[in-house]
Amino acid sequence: MSAHLIATNVTRRYGPTAVVEGVSLDLEPGDITALLGGSGAGKSTLLRLFAGLEPLDEGEIRLGDQLLSRPGKTVPAEKRRIGLIFQDFALFPHLTAAQNVAFGLKSRGKETARTIAAEWLERLGLTGRADAFPHELSGGEQQRVAIARALAPEPAAILMDEPFSGLDPALRGSVRDTALAAIREAGIPALLVTHDPTEALESADCIAILQGGCLLQQGKAADVYMKPESAAIAAALGPVSRIRAADLPAGLAGQAVPAGAELIVRPEGVVQDEGSPVRAKVTASQLTGPLCRLLLDCQGQALTALVPRITAPKTGAEIGIRLDPALTFIFQSADS
């Protein structure tokens, strides 16, 4: 029943500079797509284009076969039935939690609206907080109210702009799980704008990477992680060690590396293996929780490895290492 939300070749310019350029993105119903990128990558602008808060300069946006935006024509946000969730929650400060949720249900009549709002609050674990005003709620509660408010009118799609980064880390996980479960259940296209690769990998079904206004890659989360199409994409999804072919320690790659290429390896791809002839010195050993981050010096080349804490060597130790080919990517270097 739900339709795809599709952007085709969308461009948005502020003056001469294109903030979003030629982006095509297909949001599938029931899937959460993370839009990942650094600040200034155009993530929020793309979200605002989907929401109808800004006009576009080229391309078009459709919901199923309904045209939402094309140059010169923008169906206004209030007519789109696309829910929005913001980083700062954007609750109406003068309305209670229940009234906030009921705001978008005006056409249903007072009684029905109240019942639906109560149901949504219950679903998000806010039963006792219905009559509280936003400033009386904790950050996590406020965000759950905002999510209930966006979902209650049964929108055709939902867009989230850094929805969890305003919450303190202890709360973030549980609020995110509750929220995303409710959104998946709604079975509508969902876009999650984030700058945090871990959040994108943990919560999204699909990942789209935006850089400088252009879409670099879109695909299933595991595919984008395991099969990045460029060095930039690989680096966007988490910390990596980058080694130029010329600087490659002898015997480390375990495969042919063309001259002028660049080798990218994720930290969990640097494996401690005492049987390996390639030796590296541990310059620092940092505890990160269950895992230990090792900063290594391998024949003058700096590498980062992630190993289980139990087996982690101490600073100053010399260990044998090899690279896991599944987590090692070879690209033609950009400067060659």
Place this chain on the structure above:
Amino acid sequence: MNTYTAIRSFRFRSIDGPALLAGLIIAVPVVVTLLAGILNGGGEAWSHIRDTLLTGYTTGTLGTLALTALMTLAVAVPAAWLVTMYQFPGRGLFEWLLILPLAAPGYVLAYAYADLMGLMGPFQVAIREATGWTARDYWFPDMRSLPGLAFVLTCALYPYVYLTARAAFVSQSVCALEAARSLGASSARRFWQVALPAARPAIAAGLALTLMEAAADYGAAEYLGVPTLTFGIVRAWQSFGEPAAAARLALVLVVIVIALILTERHTRGRAGSQQSSTRWRNVSRTRLPRWAGLGAVAACALLFLATFVLPMSRLIWLVMESQGQIAPIGRALVNTLILAGSGAALAFVLAMVIALTARQSGLIAGFARLMASTGYAIPGAVLALGALLVMGYLGITLTGAGAIIALAWVYASRFTTSGAEPMVAALGRAPASMGYAAESLGASPLRRAVSVDLPVALSGAMAGALILFVESLKELPATLMLRPFNWDTLSVRANAYATDERLAAAALPSLLITLAGLLPVILLSWRLSHSRPGDTQ
């Protein structure tokens, strides 16, 4: 700090002495008037006033306040919404032009409008010439009426609500408006159900200010012949020579003002208006289509013309027309400079003390601040009465230096809080840790105030001093009651000429007062256009 911990950690600090003294100086006139109103019998004049005039005075004040409130809200809130949310030709200009009417006191606008709309004014003359009617053949709004007074006061005071509403709209969470859009709310619903309720406390604060000023008005009410309580207080003193009766009237007026303040507090209620937003984004103004844009320009232009340009041009025209026969006002100018100058000087010292002690919270400083804020809400006539009573008890006659001191005292009592505001704001921009750093380096509270906070507060001192001087210069009823014999100021001259129906002579001092009034208003609009909406000003 809550009350309990404040009491527990109570100790008298070196800074508390000056704070308490400043608070006392400011609060005494109100307190004395109220005590006199409650304790004194009121005298024979009171039974006369009570039986024949009190009802009229009270309904006059209440009616004026109610009508002024309605008209102010109807004009100021839409104007603020228009310039904040929409883009149209001249928007940036109107944004600050609409503040300018704050420069002219109500009585100046009353003179101008009574003349403009009068029988011999340009509008009525034009009607008669065009139609050949006589004055009895048509209806024309009468400025000398309660609605006329409310109209004039709205013209002079609506910018208070315009300013607070605009500030609230500018700093509102844009995200909340966008969320409302995504939930299908039309632009009308977004205004009525999202933006307006969120701005309600700010609007109420501006309206309370407007109404306090309206309640304090003497000159416009007197000139337009509307009996109000403030008018009654001055009259009871001037005509009946009966301070006890005046104090009784003051009691009624203060009750009304306190009711206003309590109502304003109440509108804050439990519902929060605090935006949770930490992320701030520019309001993206909606560009109005051609005809709507022209409509917006017309509405703003009409508002500015009616409240400022039209009355001021009439006064200028009156001055030009009567060239050569203008009554000399040189002496009044000197008197004004001396009286307003000494008032501003005393108020400035008190304002500085208040601002510096406000920085270091403590029980006594808080109490002193509370006392200091009382004068701000109380009409000048009431404060003047208090000063008169104190001088009477002390046996000091109101001539020469005694009168100047009394008047300076009343000016200070009434305006210190508004003069302290820019200094408090200047201090507010410095981090609180600055003071803690000074204390951790062993500075006493007094040394901290003088060597750390004072230099910071000085950046707001110019604005504070200017506000104090100009407010003192515009003040009419207290000046009328307390000035030394034969010491007419500009405001007193303007009032006297106008009452004598010598409007051409009243026009020049009125224009000078407005001109002086423009200075702090321009300063304010400069600060407005140079502050980012994220700032808390």
